[in-house]
Amino acid sequence: MATKFSKETYLYWYELMLLLRRFEEKTGQLYGMQKIRGFCHLYIGQEAVAAGCMTATNPEDKFITAYRDHALAIAKGVSAKSCMAELYGKATGCSKGKGGSMHFFGVDVGFFGGHGIVGAQIGTGAGLAFAEHYKNTNNVVLCFFGDGASRQGMLHETFNMAMLWKLPVVFICENNNYAMGTSVARTSNVMDLYKLADAYDMPADSVDGMSPEDVHNAILRAVNRAREKGGPTLLEVKTYRYKGHSMSDPQKYRTKEEVEEYKEKDPIDHVLKVLKEEYKVTDEEIEVMNDRVKAQVAESVQFAEESPWPSDDELLKDVYKQVDYPFITD
Numbered sequence: 001m002a003t004k005f006s007k008e009t010y011l012y013w014y015e016l017m018l019l020l021r022r023f024e025e026k027t028g029q030l031y032g033m034q035k036i037r038g039f040c041h042l043y044i045g046q047e048a049v050a051a052g053c054m055t056a057t058n059p060e061d062k063f064i065t066a067y068r069d070h071a072l073a074i075a076k077g078v079s080a081k082s083c084m085a086e087l088y089g090k091a092t093g094c095s096k097g098k099g100g101s102m103h104f105f106g107v108d109v110g111f112f113g114g115h116g117i118v119g120a121q122i123g124t125g126a127g128l129a130f131a132e133h134y135k136n137t138n139n140v141v142l143c144f145f146g147d148g149a150s151r152q153g154m155l156h157e158t159f160n161m162a163m164l165w166k167l168p169v170v171f172i173c174e175n176n177n178y179a180m181g182t183s184v185a186r187t188s189n190v191m192d193l194y195k196l197a198d199a200y201d202m203p204a205d206s207v208d209g210m211s212p213e214d215v216h217n218a219i220l221r222a223v224n225r226a227r228e229k230g231g232p233t234l235l236e237v238k239t240y241r242y243k244g245h246s247m248s249d250p251q252k253y254r255t256k257e258e259v260e261e262y263k264e265k266d267p268i269d270h271v272l273k274v275l276k277e278e279y280k281v282t283d284e285e286i287e288v289m290n291d292r293v294k295a296q297v298a299e300s301v302q303f304a305e306e307s308p309w310p311s312d313d314e315l316l317k318d319v320y321k322q323v324d325y326p327f328i329t330d
Contacts, residue, residue, distance in 0.1 A: 007279040017047035020071040040101045043071035045242040048267035050075040052215025062110045064125045065144035067102035069114025077109035084300035090307035119152030129169035140226040141169045148179025163200045166231035170222040180245045181253040194236035209239030210265045
C-alpha cells in the first residue's frame, strides 16, 4: 500500500484521536458517577473527522459546531483541563462553568462554540465567514452540523447567501446516520445529503468520515477553493457514533450488529495499523503515546475536581440585558 501521508502526520492523528477517545470515555464514566450533569453528547467513533480537519487547516481558521462539541474543541486547541472543568461546571471551565457540555468556547484558538439550537450554527458560521471576507483575510470557517440539521430552514437560507457572496466557509455535515434516534431514511427524501448543494450551484462531495486521510483531502480541496475566493463547499462526511445520541439514549433504533460493523472500520485502529506496518513504529513508541494521553486525561479530571465553583456574583455576568426594559419591574 502506497502511503500518502508522512509518519509525523499519522503519529499526530493517532495521538489526537486517542486523546479524544479517552477523554470522551472518561466523560461517560464521570457522567455515570454524577460528577457531570445535564445534557452530554459523546463523539466516540467520529474522531477521524476532527483529525483530518486539523491537518488540512491553518491555526487562524475558525471552527463552529453543534452540541457534540468536546472533541472538536480539544482538537482545535482548547485545553482538556478547561474542557473537563466546564463539564463539571467549574469556574475554570472554557465557558466559566456556565455553558456545560453543549457550549464549549475557545475564541482565542478559533473555536466559536458548541450550539444547542439545531442548525443555528450554520447561519452563525456564515456570519463568521462574512467577517473574514469583509476584513479581506485569508482565513476559512469550518461549519459543522449533523444530518438532522440538514432539514432546517436555516441551512437553505444560509446556503443561498453564502453562494451569493462567495463566502470562505466549508459546510461539513457529519452524517452519523441518526438525528437523535431517527434515521436519515425516515426524515429525508434526499439520502445523499451533499446533493442539497445542487440547488445553489455549490460544490459538494461525499467523504468517508472513518478515514482521516479522506477527510484531510476533502477539507484541503474545500479550504483551498475558499482561499482562492471560490466560495463555499458542502461536504457530507459519513461517520458513525458508537454511543447513543446522548447519555440518556437507550439506542433501541439500531442493532448491536450495526454498531459492531462500524467498529470494524475504527479510525484509531486503522492509523495504528499504518504506523506499525508502514512506518515500523514499535509497541514501545505506541505505549509512550498511550501513557501521555492517559496522563493528560487524568490531569484534566484532577484539575476539574480541584477547581472552584463559580462565585455568586457571576450569575448575571455575561448576560446581555436592556437596562430600561419596560415590561418587568422590581
